[in-house]
Amino acid sequence: MILLKNLSKTYHSKNGKIDALQDVSLEVKKGEVFGVIGYSGAGKSTLIRCVNLLETPDQGEVLINDTNLMKLSQTKLRQERQNIGMIFQGFNLLKTATVYDNIAIPLKLSGIPKNEVDERVKKYLAVVGLEDKQQAYPEQLSGGQKQRVAIARALSHEPEILLSDEATSALDPETTEAILDLLLKINQEFGITILLITHEMHVIQKICDQVAVMENGQIVEQGNVIDLYSNPKHPTTKKFIDSMFTNTIPAPVINDLSAKGPIVKLSFVGHSTGKPALANVVKKFNVYTNILAGNIVQLKNEPYGRMIVHIEGEEEETKKAIASLKDEGVQVEEVSINEL
Incomplete structure (x- = not known):
């Protein structure tokens, strides 16, 4: 055309x-x-x-x-x-x-x-x-x-x-x-x-x-x-997309992240936005999840969501939790405190 x-x-x-x-x-x-x-x-x-x-x-x-x-x-x-x-x-x-x-x-x-x-x-x-x-x-x-x-x-x-x-x-x-x-x-x-x-x-x-x-x-x-x-x-591209999400986390919240476990950015696409993925990993593994920021936007044909989450727990359990999230169709990217 x-x-x-x-x-x-x-x-x-x-x-x-x-x-x-x-x-x-x-x-x-x-x-x-x-x-x-x-x-x-x-x-x-x-x-x-x-x-x-x-x-x-x-x-x-x-x-x-x-x-x-x-x-x-x-x-x-x-x-x-x-x-x-x-x-x-x-x-x-x-x-x-x-x-x-x-x-x-x-x-x-x-x-x-x-x-x-x-x-x-x-x-x-x-x-x-x-x-x-x-x-x-x-x-x-x-x-x-x-x-x-x-x-x-x-x-x-x-x-x-x-x-x-x-x-x-x-x-x-x-x-x-x-x-x-x-x-x-x-x-x-x-x-x-x-x-x-x-x-x-x-x-x-x-x-x-x-x-x-x-x-x-x-x-x-x-x-x-x-x-x-x-x-x-x-x-x-990242700057434009980040503008659709509130990822700024107050300093006192970041300073309180002293417990063990990674901070991850979770991206949910399409049907995975409606799944209770975080609730499931808490039930299945010995971890706790602390949602630091998140939002869901509606694209033309399907929803897209993003969260910043602290997964608290021992290394082996947090690895299993992250693998489980990926199996549920969630994209997982580990981020450092300096990136928040």
């Missing part, structure tokens, strides 16, 4: 050059929700704007359904762009046009017949839940409503691909949840492939199937969301 091969992009200014993309490659399969996450300056905005050639890479290939956009004429490129919808952080609505006209005008400019324009506007306003706002102006709408209009406008061209450029970062948490639910609904009901960029791990957690982590113009790690949550490799 979307295949980016070895993209590089450098910006030049009087202060020097900025390597926004450095040999970046990724593949988004049909029907996926693919997230790209990174901190400010990582290169993710440049990357997503290269997909529809709003930014032209210095090197590399951009293929959509096996068509290399880099080799198309401007006329052919405009035609291909009709298949790629895009929503922005800033909404990009015409302030002097009604909600209806904000969606209708681009359709008319594309040569869509008048009766079909009317059908599409009403259809996609219904999809985003704004049927009653057709004659409202952007200044009369909330931020979430403006973003819904922008989404309806993108959908009205009936694309196969939807690009989301930090679409929720200007919204409050409750509105963000509603917009993410809407994007998930669009993906599931219309089969539209979504590529989004974000700096918020919650967005990845909520709706994404696959994720790529960017830093300094490069993809430093990528894979399916559950794998990156349960086994992150790169320090930046």
Whole structure:
């Protein structure tokens, strides 16, 4: 569906050059929700704007359904762009046009017949839940409503691909949840492939199937969301995932950990989050467990939990307890007091 091969992009200014993309490659399969996450300056905005050639890479290939956009004429490129919808952080609505006209005008400019324009506007306003706002102006709408209009406008061209450029970062948490639910609904009901960029791990957690982590113009790690949550490799990935969990333990608690036994980080994936694994090892072995921190988050398709636990007991018994936890599908990593 979307295949980016070895993209590089450098910006030049009087202060020097900025390597926004450095040999970046990724593949988004049909029907996926693919997230790209990174901190400010990582290169993710440049990357997503290269997909529809709003930014032209210095090197590399951009293929959509096996068509290399880099080799198309401007006329052919405009035609291909009709298949790629895009929503922005800033909404990009015409302030002097009604909600209806904000969606209708681009359709008319594309040569869509008048009766079909009317059908599409009403259809996609219904999809985003704004049927009653057709004659409202952007200044009369909330931020979430403006973003819904922008989404309806993108959908009205009936694309196969939807690009989301930090679409929720200007919204409050409750509105963000509603917009993410809407994007998930669009993906599931219309089969539209979504590529989004974000700096918020919650967005990845909520709706994404696959994720790529960017830093300094490069993809430093990528894979399916559950794998990156349960086994992150790169320090930046670990930092993003750690932000979803409260691992800070008060110093007095740490100072009281004088009893024998290891401190372990437990990761629970899917069905293992519902098992009483800690209770079972206490019953089976001569150990005590002291939960120092923990949380469970819901990923798109399954829950993921993490705990920091002190397993108190003699070495042989704690080893047996850890082996038992692993047998239950729990990932176990021993940590030192200095890491807490």
